[in-house]
Amino acid sequence: MTLRLNLAGAVSGLAVLCTGVAAQAEVLFWSTQARPVEEAQAMRENVLAGFADGVDYQPNEEGPWLTRLQAEIQAGSGSIGVLGALEGNFAAIDPETLVDLDELGVKSTSDTYNSLAMLGTDSMQFLPWMQASYIMAANKEALQYLPEGADIDALTYDQLIEWAANVHEGVGQPKFGFPAGPKGLKHRFFQGYLYPSFTNGVVRTFASPEAVTAWQKFLELWEHTNPASTNFSFMQEQLLSGDAWIVFDHTSRLAQAFNDRPDDFVAFPAPAGPTGRGFMPVLAGIAIPSTAPDMDAAKELVKYLMQPETQIATLRATNFFPVVEAELPDDMPPSVKAAGAAVAKMSASPDANPGMLPSGLGEKSGDFSRIYVDTFERIVLAGQPIEQVLEDQKKQLMAIMEETGAPCWAPDAPSDGACPVE
Amino acid sequence: MTATDTLPEAAAAPRKAGQYVYAASVALLCAWVIVPLYLLLINTLSSPETVNSFPKSFIPEFDLGSLQFFAGFEGMLVALKNSVVVAAMTMVLSITIGAPAGYALSRFDFRGKELFRLLILLTRAFPLPLLALPLAVLFIRTGLDDTAFGLALVHTTLAIPFAVLITFSLFSGIPVELEEAAWTLGCTRYTAFTKVVLPLILPGITASAIFAFVISWNEVFAAAVLTIENRTLTAFLLQTLGEAPLHLKFAGGFILVVPALIFIFAVRKYLFAMWGIANR
Amino acid sequence: MSPRILPYLLILPVTLFLCLFFLYPFALVAQQAFSNGAGFTLDNFRDVVTYWKFPISLQNTLLLAAAVVPVQLALALLMATMVSRMERGRDLVLYVWTIPLGISDLAAGIIWLAIFEQSGFLNSMMTGLGLVDQPVNLLSYQNPGMVFLAIALAEIWRATAIMLVIIVAGIGLIPKEYYEAAEVFGASPWKRFLRITLPLLRPSLQTALILRVVLAFEVFAVVAALGGTLFPVLMGEIYAYQFDLQNGRAAAALALIVLAISIAFTLVILRVLRVPKGATI
Numbered sequence: 012m013t014l015r016l017n018l019a020g021a022v023s024g025l026a027v028l029c030t031g032v033a034a035q036a037e038v039l040f041w042s043t044q045a046r047p048v049e050e051a052q053a054m055r056e057n058v059l060a061g062f063a064d065g066v067d068y069q070p071n072e073e074g075p076w077l078t079r080l081q082a083e084i085q086a087g088s089g090s091i092g093v094l095g096a097l098e099g100n101f102a103a104i105d106p107e108t109l110v111d112l113d114e115l116g117v118k119s120t121s122d123t124y125n126s127l128a129m130l131g132t133d134s135m136q137f138l139p140w141m142q143a144s145y146i147m148a149a150n151k152e153a154l155q156y157l158p159e160g161a162d163i164d165a166l167t168y169d170q171l172i173e174w175a176a177n178v179h180e181g182v183g184q185p186k187f188g189f190p191a192g193p194k195g196l197k198h199r200f201f202q203g204y205l206y207p208s209f210t211n212g213v214v215r216t217f218a219s220p221e222a223v224t225a226w227q228k229f230l231e232l233w234e235h236t237n238p239a240s241t242n243f244s245f246m247q248e249q250l251l252s253g254d255a256w257i258v259f260d261h262t263s264r265l266a267q268a269f270n271d272r273p274d275d276f277v278a279f280p281a282p283a284g285p286t287g288r289g290f291m292p293v294l295a296g297i298a299i300p301s302t303a304p305d306m307d308a309a310k311e312l313v314k315y316l317m318q319p320e321t322q323i324a325t326l327r328a329t330n331f332f333p334v335v336e337a338e339l340p341d342d343m344p345p346s347v348k349a350a351g352a353a354v355a356k357m358s359a360s361p362d363a364n365p366g367m368l369p370s371g372l373g374e375k376s377g378d379f380s381r382i383y384v385d386t387f388e389r390i391v392l393a394g395q396p397i398e399q400v401l402e403d404q405k406k407q408l409m410a411i412m413e414e415t416g417a418p419c420w421a422p423d424a425p426s427d428g429a430c431p432v433e
Numbered sequence: 434m435t436a437t438d439t440l441p442e443a444a445a446a447p448r449k450a451g452q453y454v455y456a457a458s459v460a461l462l463c464a465w466v467i468v469p470l471y472l473l474l475i476n477t478l479s480s481p482e483t484v485n486s487f488p489k490s491f492i493p494e495f496d497l498g499s500l501q502f503f504a505g506f507e508g509m510l511v512a513l514k515n516s517v518v519v520a521a522m523t524m525v526l527s528i529t530i531g532a533p534a535g536y537a538l539s540r541f542d543f544r545g546k547e548l549f550r551l552l553i554l555l556t557r558a559f560p561l562p563l564l565a566l567p568l569a570v571l572f573i574r575t576g577l578d579d580t581a582f583g584l585a586l587v588h589t590t591l592a593i594p595f596a597v598l599i600t601f602s603l604f605s606g607i608p609v610e611l612e613e614a615a616w617t618l619g620c621t622r623y624t625a626f627t628k629v630v631l632p633l634i635l636p637g638i639t640a641s642a643i644f645a646f647v648i649s650w651n652e653v654f655a656a657a658v659l660t661i662e663n664r665t666l667t668a669f670l671l672q673t674l675g676e677a678p679l680h681l682k683f684a685g686g687f688i689l690v691v692p693a694l695i696f697i698f699a700v701r702k703y704l705f706a707m708w709g710i711a712n713r
Numbered sequence: 714m715s716p717r718i719l720p721y722l723l724i725l726p727v728t729l730f731l732c733l734f735f736l737y738p739f740a741l742v743a744q745q746a747f748s749n750g751a752g753f754t755l756d757n758f759r760d761v762v763t764y765w766k767f768p769i770s771l772q773n774t775l776l777l778a779a780a781v782v783p784v785q786l787a788l789a790l791l792m793a794t795m796v797s798r799m800e801r802g803r804d805l806v807l808y809v810w811t812i813p814l815g816i817s818d819l820a821a822g823i824i825w826l827a828i829f830e831q832s833g834f835l836n837s838m839m840t841g842l843g844l845v846d847q848p849v850n851l852l853s854y855q856n857p858g859m860v861f862l863a864i865a866l867a868e869i870w871r872a873t874a875i876m877l878v879i880i881v882a883g884i885g886l887i888p889k890e891y892y893e894a895a896e897v898f899g900a901s902p903w904k905r906f907l908r909i910t911l912p913l914l915r916p917s918l919q920t921a922l923i924l925r926v927v928l929a930f931e932v933f934a935v936v937a938a939l940g941g942t943l944f945p946v947l948m949g950e951i952y953a954y955q956f957d958l959q960n961g962r963a964a965a966a967l968a969l970i971v972l973a974i975s976i977a978f979t980l981v982i983l984r985v986l987r988v989p990k991g992a993t994i
Binding site for chain 2: 039046047048049052055067069071072074075078079081082083085086088089090194244245247248251252253267271
């Protein structure tokens with residue numbers, strides 16, 4: 012019995028020791044972005060080191076990120092000073108629990124971003140922080156297989172399929188790579204690229220005859236896609252290993268390939284379909300939870316992050332582009348140059364059909380994306396008939412739209428009230 | 434061992450063949466465990482280009498770049514210390530709390546015994562990430578949040594089923610007659626336990642302590658949610674291992690594996706000292 | 714101390730501890746599964762069960778457990794008996810065999826992916842030996858059998874040590890005299906194993922099996938690393954509900970279903986390998 016008492020004493024003694032160590036001066040920056048260790052390290056050393064009060068930058072996966080945040084909000088006190096996450100993460104949070112940021116007087120240069128950041132209220136709940144997009148990239152070895160007459164900066168889906176088929180035939184292996192892995196961002200391809208390019212819509216046209224064509228085209232492309240794609244989440248890995256030669260992914264998930272071997276790869280715009288060249292931005296934001304321990308320091312940090320110099324440093328660290336006016340210096344890393352040029356070409360193309368991020372879905376944004384992922388898995392992986400799957404998924408999509416009452420966003424035609432699925 | 438001496442000569446040849454098969458299968462099973470780890474080592478010691486190349490070499494090239502990257506991390510040592518502290522507390526807590534219950538389960542029939550066993554198992558059969566939210570709220574309200582002790586409490590919850598069930602099976606393996614004999618020889622229940630039973634199962638206790646240590650060491654989710662300043666090594670830099678570039682993924686995995694291996698190596702003596710006892 | 718109170722006194726610390734750190738949060742979460750925000754409902758269970766992936770992930774989880782656990786049991790028993798007749802190097806061999814204990818499922822997933830991926834070690838070896846001309850894609854949706862095999866191998870590699878240690882500890886407690894007596898009567902090694910080791914090992918076998926089966930229903934990280942989206946399992950679906958869809962109610966409902974399955978299997982094992990009080994020797 013004495014032994015046990017001693018141990019218990021020792022344990023509680025240790026606990027006291029350990030609580031004593033903590034220092035509370037720094038602002039805790041709780042983020043779902045810049046997670047890969049190298050990016051996190053660059054955030055700490057090159058971006059946040061310049062902030063006077065000191066920042067404790069802690070990137071986390073979305074699970075722990077959200078759990079901790081919810082716990083602090085429920086408990087009514089906490090240690091998180093500033094939140095960094097994708098627009099979709101904030102959309103799922105009750106705006107009441109975020110501090111209004113209007114008084115800071117900083118905004119992004121894009122009105123669309125600023126209004127997204129209000130989360131349906133009439134003041135800024137988060138500030139647009141940085142942006143990116145999805146582009147295509149290819150190994151230069153694949154260029155010799157480009158179809159006759161195709162311009163890599165103005166490809167169509169048909170040309171892309173032909174190109175992938177040529178490579179397949181030429182090297183005997185399917186070399187198109189698609190991020191369909193568990194952490195891959197495949198849903199954004201369907202929502203922002205495939206659907207807008209073929210149907211000029213996302214929600215309204217979900218089960219339209221054009222959508223059937225879109226999925227048929229995707230199936231054609233899939234025949235020349237590396238079947239291991241269901242394990243790919245960061246296409247830079249497969250570009251570098253040579254498992255894939257032509258890929259689609261998020262700019263920051265391609266960056267490492269360009270930075271490691273800048274001469275071996277090219278970046279180019281996404282392809283165009285019958286209704287234009289669909290593409291979509293990625294928006295990350297920063298916010299302050301109502302439980303922030305040191306509100307003033309948190310606001311200072313938010314302002315600091317929005318300064319043009321900080322935004323450029325952030326671009327170097329994370330490959331996410333500034334959302335404020337910032338003059339980019341010439342010595343940017345190869346990944347930034349390549350991605351920047353591709354995005355510029357994509358938005359400047361005559362057939363550009365830019366889409367918006369889904370908005371107004373609140374906590375249903377996850378369910379919304381799941382509709383598209385499920386559709387993909389059923390049609391492409393399970394080989395179920397397209398029309399039937401679309402009819403089936405359509406009901407769930409309608410239920411989500413009706414429940415949230417979210418109005419249509421571009422490229423869907425505007426709606427009164429909830430966006431209808433036609 | 435003694436049997437081989439008394440065997441007739443004629444049986445020696447097949448015996449010998451059997452020995453070879455035996456040695457070969459031991460070697461094979463060892464290789465089965467070690468080869469994947471060796472491959473991890475190769476990748477850890479490879480430059481980023483080599484990690485992405487094909488075909489892979491089966492000989493490491495001793496490029497320390499990936500490991501150096503982690504060495505450059507500030508706060509690694511503090512995080513390492515936190516990990517050890519939390520794991521040690523988990524070990525002590527789970528054994529002191531769990532072993533008495535294991536003894537009770539093996540020696541007594543009492544009402545509610547089955548219910549109790551199910552309660553123990555429930556803890557392993559329900560995913561921790563779902564429990565983390567109410568736990569974190571509880572911890573923030575009580576001030577246990579962000580302490581090594583608080584995290585150790587959660588890890589103990591995970592380790593307790595192992596502690597209880599392993600000690601239960603160990604106690605069950607010791608004849609109750611042994612204890613009864615000790616009572617007739619003048620021991621009380623308590624002294625019979627400490628003098629007779631405890632020495633016998635001490636090695637087994639070490640086994641469940643190792644489980645507790647390793648469980649705590651490798652646990653990521655609760656550590657990420659419940660520690661901020663006092664974060665553990667796993668929470669500090671390895672929780673996002675899945676998203677790092679390949680070469681860092683391997684180096685990170687390696688860093689995660691090595692301390693656990695050293696720990697198991699250090700305590701292996703106690704873990705397997707039971708052979709001496711059993712041979713007595 | 715009265716023998717009637719003593720057992721309760723001994724289990725009191727664990728009970729109190731688990732009530733505070735497990736039952737309390739568990740009750741809060743479990744309650745969610747039956748609520749729709751306003752009142753009692755079974756809708757969450759219905760939603761979860763009628764989702765098209767549910768039968769697939771249930772089947773995958775059960776299949777994987779059914780394939781992996783018996784192999785692990787056999788392997789652990791084999792290793793443990795091999796070790797018990799070893800004279801030299803026993804410590805070292807046992808140490809090597811218990812190494813996977815210290816390896817998290819996260820790290821195990823990374824290790825095995827490096828082996829099975831297209832530009833991985835297995836393909837390097839096969840091309841090196843001239844078995845194939847160019848790397849084969851082992852983990853693709855056209856090869857579900859291969860994906861399953863890879864996951865099963867990784868799980869067997871990672872989690873056999875848990876059973877091994879428990880069984881080794883159990884064998885260590887079997888008095889040597891039994892074996893010596895059996896040898897005197899000319900019992901073959903196989904017979905000794907069947908008649909002495911297995912019956913006397915029952916408590917350890919029971920523990921090892923229960924823990925392993927319960928943990929087998931919780932597989933996730935290794936499966937996600939190797940199977941990607943091809944091999945959905947229940948635990949992955951729970952995480953998807955909780956974090957991707959932020960639907961805590963559905964996640965709780967699914968977790969309760971997994972819990973019920975675990976309990977059912979536990980009860981079966983408890984029944985089949987019943988351990989008499991104080992054990993028999």
